Amino acid sequence: MRQSDVKELIVNMGPQHPATHGVLRLVLELEGEVVKRCTPYIGYLHRGVEKLSEDLTYVQCLPLTDRLDYLSSMINNIGFCLAVEKLMGINIPKRAKFIRTLMGEMARICSHLVWLATHALDIGAMTVFLYTMRDREYLLELFEMVVGARLTVSYPRVGGVRCDINEEFLDKLYRFIEDFPNKIQQYETLIDRNRVWLKRTKGVGVITAEEAINWGLTGPPLRATGVYYDVRKFFPYDAYDEVEFEVPLGKNGDIYDRYKCRMQEMRQSARIIKQCIEKLPTGLVLAEDALRIRMPASPLKIDKKEIQFEVYIEDKKIEEFIQKFPEVYASVESPKGELGFYIVCDHSAKPYRMRVRAPSFVHIAVLPKLCEGFLVADVIANIGSIDIVLGECDR
Amino acid sequence: MDTVYLIFITTVKTAVYFGILLLHVAYATYTERKVIGHIQLRLGPMIVGPHGILQPIADIVKLLFKEDIIPAKADKFIFKLAPFVSLSAALSTFAVIPVNKNWVISDINVGLLYVLGIAGLGTYGVIFSGWASNSKYAFLGSLRSTAQMISYEVALGLSLVGVVLMAESFNLSEIVNRQNEYWYGMFLFPQIIGYFVFVVSMLAETNRLPFDLPEAETELVAGYFVEYSGIRFSLFYLAEYLAMFCMSSLAAICFWGGWSIPPILVKTFPFLSIIPGVVWFLLKVYFHIFLFFWLRGTLPRYRYDQLMAIGWKILIPLALINIVITSLLKIL
Amino acid sequence: MKIEEGINKSLLEILKKIREKYSEEVLWFVCFRDECTVAVKKEKIRDILKYLKDTPSLEFDYLVDLTAVDYLGFREPRFDVVYYLMSIKHKHRIRIKAQVSEQECFIDTVSDIWATANWFERECFDMFGIKFKGHPDLRRILMPEDWIGYPLRKDYPVYSNLGEKEWQTYKELKESAKAWKENETE
Numbered sequence: 001m002r003q004s005d006v007k008e009l010i011v012n013m014g015p016q017h018p019a020t021h022g023v024l025r026l027v028l029e030l031e032g033e034v035v036k037r038c039t040p041y042i043g044y045l046h047r048g049v050e051k052l053s054e055d056l057t058y059v060q061c062l063p064l065t066d067r068l069d070y071l072s073s074m075i076n077n078i079g080f081c082l083a084v085e086k087l088m089g090i091n092i093p094k095r096a097k098f099i100r101t102l103m104g105e106m107a108r109i110c111s112h113l114v115w116l117a118t119h120a121l122d123i124g125a126m127t128v129f130l131y132t133m134r135d136r137e138y139l140l141e142l143f144e145m146v147v148g149a150r151l152t153v154s155y156p157r158v159g160g161v162r163c164d165i166n167e168e169f170l171d172k173l174y175r176f177i178e179d180f181p182n183k184i185q186q187y188e189t190l191i192d193r194n195r196v197w198l199k200r201t202k203g204v205g206v207i208t209a210e211e212a213i214n215w216g217l218t219g220p221p222l223r224a225t226g227v228y229y230d231v232r233k234f235f236p237y238d239a240y241d242e243v244e245f246e247v248p249l250g251k252n253g254d255i256y257d258r259y260k261c262r263m264q265e266m267r268q269s270a271r272i273i274k275q276c277i278e279k280l281p282t283g284l285v286l287a288e289d290a291l292r293i294r295m296p297a298s299p300l301k302i303d304k305k306e307i308q309f310e311v312y313i314e315d316k317k318i319e320e321f322i323q324k325f326p327e328v329y330a331s332v333e334s335p336k337g338e339l340g341f342y343i344v345c346d347h348s349a350k351p352y353r354m355r356v357r358a359p360s361f362v363h364i365a366v367l368p369k370l371c372e373g374f375l376v377a378d379v380i381a382n383i384g385s386i387d388i389v390l391g392e393c394d395r
Numbered sequence: 396m397d398t399v400y401l402i403f404i405t406t407v408k409t410a411v412y413f414g415i416l417l418l419h420v421a422y423a424t425y426t427e428r429k430v431i432g433h434i435q436l437r438l439g440p441m442i443v444g445p446h447g448i449l450q451p452i453a454d455i456v457k458l459l460f461k462e463d464i465i466p467a468k469a470d471k472f473i474f475k476l477a478p479f480v481s482l483s484a485a486l487s488t489f490a491v492i493p494v495n496k497n498w499v500i501s502d503i504n505v506g507l508l509y510v511l512g513i514a515g516l517g518t519y520g521v522i523f524s525g526w527a528s529n530s531k532y533a534f535l536g537s538l539r540s541t542a543q544m545i546s547y548e549v550a551l552g553l554s555l556v557g558v559v560l561m562a563e564s565f566n567l568s569e570i571v572n573r574q575n576e577y578w579y580g581m582f583l584f585p586q587i588i589g590y591f592v593f594v595v596s597m598l599a600e601t602n603r604l605p606f607d608l609p610e611a612e613t614e615l616v617a618g619y620f621v622e623y624s625g626i627r628f629s630l631f632y633l634a635e636y637l638a639m640f641c642m643s644s645l646a647a648i649c650f651w652g653g654w655s656i657p658p659i660l661v662k663t664f665p666f667l668s669i670i671p672g673v674v675w676f677l678l679k680v681y682f683h684i685f686l687f688f689w690l691r692g693t694l695p696r697y698r699y700d701q702l703m704a705i706g707w708k709i710l711i712p713l714a715l716i717n718i719v720i721t722s723l724l725k726i727l
Numbered sequence: 728m729k730i731e732e733g734i735n736k737s738l739l740e741i742l743k744k745i746r747e748k749y750s751e752e753v754l755w756f757v758c759f760r761d762e763c764t765v766a767v768k769k770e771k772i773r774d775i776l777k778y779l780k781d782t783p784s785l786e787f788d789y790l791v792d793l794t795a796v797d798y799l800g801f802r803e804p805r806f807d808v809v810y811y812l813m814s815i816k817h818k819h820r821i822r823i824k825a826q827v828s829e830q831e832c833f834i835d836t837v838s839d840i841w842a843t844a845n846w847f848e849r850e851c852f853d854m855f856g857i858k859f860k861g862h863p864d865l866r867r868i869l870m871p872e873d874w875i876g877y878p879l880r881k882d883y884p885v886y887s888n889l890g891e892k893e894w895q896t897y898k899e900l901k902e903s904a905k906a907w908k909e910n911e912t913e
Contacts, residue, residue, distance in 0.1 A: 011531050033539075033699050043869035050854075051878055055885040086760050124604060124696025130435040196605050196695045213788055213815065216843025229789075229815050311755040318755060321802050326759050329792070329811060329822070342811070344796050353879075357792040357811075365846040376535070377608075377698040394869060 008036055011376075015044045019122045019380045022390030024364065026379065033375045038368040042361075045394040053354040058084050058158060061351065066152035068339075068356060069392040071114050074107035074143075075334045076392075077156040082237055083330035083341035084158045089306070093284040094239075096160035101239040102276040103143075103155060104332075105269040106173070109180075110139050111335035111387075112266050119259070119384035120191060123200050128190050135183050138176055145169055160286035174277050180270045184263060192263075201256040205370040205382040208253060215366045218359050219337030220265065221386050224250035224257035231333040243275040255385040262387075325352065336360055336387055360393035408500050409490075416489060420636045421451035427688050434692035461625035466529060469622065473527035478623070478630035481520025485637035487513045492644045493568045495654045495672040506567040507559065510645060511552055514600070517638065518544045521619050524631070528622040536618025539608050539699060546706040547599040553714035554592035557721040558582050558649045571653035580657030583650045585724075588717040590650045592710050594686070597642040599706065601635060603687050605694040606702055643683035644676075651679045737819060738763045741785060749775055754826070762822065769808070769825040773835045776823065779812060780840060787812035787821065790837070793847035795827075795855045799881040804828030806857060810837070833858040854879035871896060 014025040023044035029037040049068065053061045065080040066073040078100050085092060113132040120128035140150040146165050147153045155162055191197045207217070209225040222229055230247045232240040248264030250257030304323050311318050324346055331340035337359025346352040363386045370382045425440065425447070432439025440447030465474060491506040493499035503509060518541055525537020559565060561582055562573040574582055583590055599606040608618075620631045647653060654672030661668050697705070742756050745765060752775060754766040767775055779787040792811040799805050806827040813820045827834050836859040838845040848859040849868040856877035859865060867874060873896055876883055 009531065009535075011535070030535075033535075043867075043871070046869045048878065051883075051885055089760070120695065124607070125694065126431075127435050127692050130437060134436060190693070191695065194695065196697055199701055200695060200698060211842075214842045216790055216841065227815065234818050307757065307759045309755055309757040312750075313754050317802070321798075322755065322757055324801065325798070327764065327822075328760055328762060329820075331791075338791070340792060340811075342792060342794065342809070353796045355792070355794045355809075357794075361846065361850075362843055365843065375699055377696075 013379070020383060021118060021388055024383070024388065024390055024393075026367070028371075028376065028379065030376065033377075035371050035374055035376060035379060038371040038379065040364050040367050042364060042390070043394055045390045047395065049395040050354055050356060053351055055350065057349045058351065061354065062157070063152070063154050065356075066154055067391055068358065068395060069111075069334060069336060069360070069389045070151060071389055072107040072111035072335050073152050074103050074155060075111075075332055076339065077154060078104055078238070079330065079332040079334070079339050079341050081156045081158050082332060083328055083343050086328045086330050087326065087343055087345055088158075090159050090287050090289055092160045092287045094281045095164075095283045096285045096287070097239040098242075098276050098280050099161050099165060099285060100156055101243065102173075102273050102280075103153075103161075104238070105272045105276070106139055106142070108269050108335045109266055110136050112262050112269075113139075115262060115335070115384075115387045116187060116259075119381075119387070122380045122384040123197065125191055125194075125197065128187055131183075131187060131190070135176075135180070142169060142173055142176075145172075157286060159289070160284070162286075164285045170277055170280070173273065177270050177273050177277075181267060184266055188263065198256065200377075200381055201259060201385075202254060203252075204255050204374065204378050205385060206252060206254045207366070207370065211369070212253065215369070216362045217337065217366060218362070219333065219335070220258050220261040221253075221337070221363060221366075223247065224261045225253035226251050231331050231338050235331070237330070237332060239276065240272075242279065243272050245272050255381055258385045329357075331357070334359060336389065336392065337363065339392075356392075356395055358392045358395060360388040360390070361395075364388055364393055405500060412489065412500060413486065416486075416637070416640070417633075420633060420640065421455065423636055423640070423684060424454070424632075425451045426684070427691075430685065430688040431692050434689070455629070458629040459626055463625045463627065464622075466622050468529040470527040470529065473523050474622075475627070477520050477523035477527060478620075478627045478634070479520075480523060481517050481634040482630045482637070484513055484517035484520065485634040485641065488641045489637075489644075491567060492641070492648070493571065493653065494644075494676050497568075498673065499568065502566065502568055505565045507555060507565045507570070507649075510567075510641065511548070511555075514638065514641060515544070515548055517634065520631075520634065524623065525619040528619070530622050532617075533619050533621045536621070540602065540619055543599055543602070543606065543608065543702060543706075546703060547596045547710075550592055550706055550710040550714055551596040551600055553711060553718065554589045554596060555645075555649060556714070557586045557589040557717045560718070560721045560725055561585065567648050567653075571648055571655055574652040575655045575658065578657075578659050580655055580659065581650065581652040583652075586650060586717070586721070588713055588720075590646075592714045592717065593646060593650065594683075595705070595710055597646065597683075598687070598690065599702070601638045601642055601687070603639070604691040605697050607696060608699055608702060639684060639687055640680065643680045643687075646683050647676060647679035653679075737817075738821070741819070741821060744782075744785065745775070745779070748778060762820070764822040764824060766807075766824045766826065769827055769834045772808075772810075772823075772825045773837060773840070776810060776812075776837055777840060779821070779823075786814045786816050789813040789815055790841040790843055790847075791820070793837075793844055793851065795851050795857055795879075797855060797879065797881045806832070806855060808834055808851065808857060827857055832856060833860050835860050836862040838862055853877070856880070 008029040008031055011028045011030055012025065013028055014020040015023040020026065025041040025044065027039045027041065028035050047067070049064050053064055056064070062077060062080060065076040068076045113136040117129040117132040143153055144150050146163070146169055147155045207225060209227050212222050212225045212227060218229065226249050228247060228249060233247055245268045248261050248268065250261050307323055307326050309322050325344055327342065327344045329340055329342045331338050338357065339359055340357030342355040342357065343351050344353040367382060371379045429439040440450040443449040443453045465471060488510045490500045491503055491509050493502070521537050521540045525533045558570060562570040564570060564573065574580055620628060623631060654676040656667050656670070656675055738758070742763060742765065746753055749767070749771065752767045752771050754768065757764040779785050789812065790810065791813050794809050796807045796809060797805060798807065804826045807824045808827055810823040811820065812823065825834060834857060836844070836848055838848055838859070845864070846868065848862055849865060851857055852859060852865055853867045853870050854877060866872065870878065871894065874894060
């Protein structure tokens with residue numbers, strides 16, 4: 001056959017494909033089984049959250065954030081609330097802080113369990129899926145006990161949380177958390193030292209620390225390369241500066257290290273929850289000054305003195321402009337990475353602009369780099385290992 | 396007159412044999428779901444009949460009545476032909492497999508070669524389906540499957556050479572009889588390397604985990620039969636399970652002494668000889684079937700290049716070493 | 728209001744450094760809730776960001792976010808392209824805003840400085856129509872490729888019946904589905 005007759009096989013993976021975790025579409029150019037080029041196409045789940053939020057009050061925006069990363073909606077809510085609280089300068093009560101931390105870590109465990117389940121399923125280990133679902137179910141039922149919803153919770157409020165938690169909940173949670181490290185042990189016996197698992201994950205999808213920073217990775221994919229960056233430690237929010245935990249780091253930045261990092265992270269989450277239950281203070285769960293933004297919201301009252309500035313050009317209007325549009329950025333460590341909310345406010349009841357810095361979006365961008373030159377099966381392993389949720393990526 | 400009688404009796408035998416075989420296959424699916432279910436902390440089918448015992452029947456009825464979808468761009472003739480090629484290849488192998496003393500449809504002298512040859516024909520069904528579906532996933536799946544089956548057939552064949560050397564025959568009944576001449580009654584012990592190679596290649600030949608690349612759900616959706624539905628889909632499924640049974644029977648016959656009970660066991664426990672040979676045979680077959688299910692419940696999937704490396708770099712050399720050792724022992 | 732005591736000292740240092748180096752470019756500083764924003768002209772944005780990344784005492788090696796804000800009717804030029812930088816070593820963050828007008832709706836790309844900017848800039852182009860000069864692959868990312876308009880601009884309605892301006896592909900899809908259905912019933 002002449003050279004010009006050789007063509008690459010173009011395979012359209014997705015948007016409907018069992019291993020793309022939603023509606024990610026990858027166009028793969030294959031040479032045999034080797035991926036020559038990989039082009040991700042996103043946007044199939046674009047709902048215009050950023051645009052919609054410009055037309056909703058701050059309180060109405062909250063349920064929208066549930067729909068971003070639907071596997072850990074609690075952390076999305078917390079991120080949004082933190083941003084709004086920062087904007088308005090609300091101090092939330094200590095009890096609410098602890099409850100948020102506790103709930104956030106529960107959500108992290110839930111999300112990591114789903115990740116482990118689907119990741120293992122992608123690589124072919126089916127049994128782990130049902131083991132993790134058993135434990136996730138327990139946590140979801142606990143969510144339901146407090147919130148009434150299992151997945152899209154909308155539990156945190158601007159200024160605290162919606163309702164208090166009771167003894168029964170804490171009791172059940174404590175019993176679960178006591179036992180949880182054993183459960184992680186169970187998953188690890190299934191795959192941790194399995195030769196097939198090791199062969200599939202070690203040395204595959206490697207990314208170095210410099211590249212990871214350059215590509216803007218956050219969360220476990222960044223930490224697997226050995227870079228110490230965790231929003232919870234760097235810019236502590238809620239009660240994270242009052243609990244002890246470690247940030248697990250990897251070394252090689254391959255799929256196996258990402259897996260290891262997340263497994264350790266679950267253990268640390270269990271530790272945080274335990275401390276939260278032990279240290280849980282009494283008091284209010286919703287700040288008193290949070291009532292300023294009741295629905296339908298009244299205009300915000302931000303003290304203009306808090307906005308400090310220096311202007312170097314001769315323009316009278318600029319001062320007015322700066323005072324009219326204060327802006328904040330608040331980020332949380334979501335299970336996927338750094339989830340940030342950037343809000344520009346115009347002192348009305350609605351955000352002038354709400355920007356969601358979605359970790360999944362950044363992580364999908366790095367997929368071609370991870371996949372090109374490897375085999376088709378590694379594409380699947382890579383998608384699983386960076387743990388994406390398309391709802392968050394497309395917004 | 397003799398010829399007519401022979402034809403008649405063979406037809407009846409075949410019908411009975413295959414009827415029972417297909418029932419076994421149907422319930423193998425049920426067993427698989429139950430076994431995997433219990434491995435995975437769930438119960439498996441529970442609705443149709445007590446403990447879901449009628450589930451396979453319900454499945455068959457459902458698959459029969461499903462709409463038969465043929466893709467518009469498919470090569471229709473080959474598309475329809477493919478499942479039958481797979482199925483008939485899988486079914487034909489059972490013609491020479493003895494389940495008990497003289498319980499065999501055709502006791503030919505090259506039984507082992509026949510089984511390997513016909514089982515190899517099944518690959519055509521896979522290639523046909525992958526090509527005719529006109530879908531890239533199916534095509535990739537069939538390519539993978541072909542490469543995999545061809546390379547593992549080598550290992551499979553080589554692993555059985557040791558057995559043939561020891562039995563000095565290709566006839567499957569003869570192989571069983573020969574094993575009975577030794578006190579341990581199984582080639583499993585002298586041929587342990589061969590058995591290991593055989594089991595691994597058996598998993599690869601039947602496209603089961605950890606070597607189920609051709610139908611890897613998460614990579615190629617369902618591999619070569621992704622475009623098939625209804626009854627045609629079920630024919631592929633049937634062929635896969637028949638291949639499992641075929642390989643398990645082969646393992647039982649060549650390494651575990653078929654229907655015979657090791658003489659040492661009969662000597663120590665004389666009551667064992669009451670057990671009919673067929674029960675003993677089925678026990679051995681179902682042990683291997685269980686092995687298939689068990690591995691599916693526990694192992695992840697290999698990658699394509701790793702699978703090939705295992706086949707060519709580990710299994711074939713091992714099988715060759717086994718042949719050398721066996722021949723040396725034979726000479727000595 | 729002048730910048731007073733009470734705000735983060737290290738941030739103030741950074742602001743001073745930028746001001747010294749690029750006194751012509753910097754338009755204003757804002758400090759709000761311990762976050763600093765520097766508004767600059769768009770012409771030398773690449774130099775400024777590179778300076779911030781490469782200077783050892785600043786070392787903003789991490790581009791957290793890149794987006795834009797539309798101030799239609801409040802200010803001219805109407806767009807702000809917002810770069811949010813962070814230093815993993817020094818644990819500080821800063822926000823740089825570059826002004827882009829509607830008439831000259833382009834700015835230099837930074838996708839060769841930070842690889843992560845590639846997709847952020849594509850999104851920015853998709854949503855605001857701001858072109859990034861030198862970007863290797865400037866296509867729409869979230870919206871369909873044949874979409875008309877830039878959804879996050881303030882003059883783009885949130886809810887409306889677009890009528891004639893409806894997305895062409897969707898229209899075709901609806902029509903073909905309709906034709907198919909009629910075919911089916913016959």
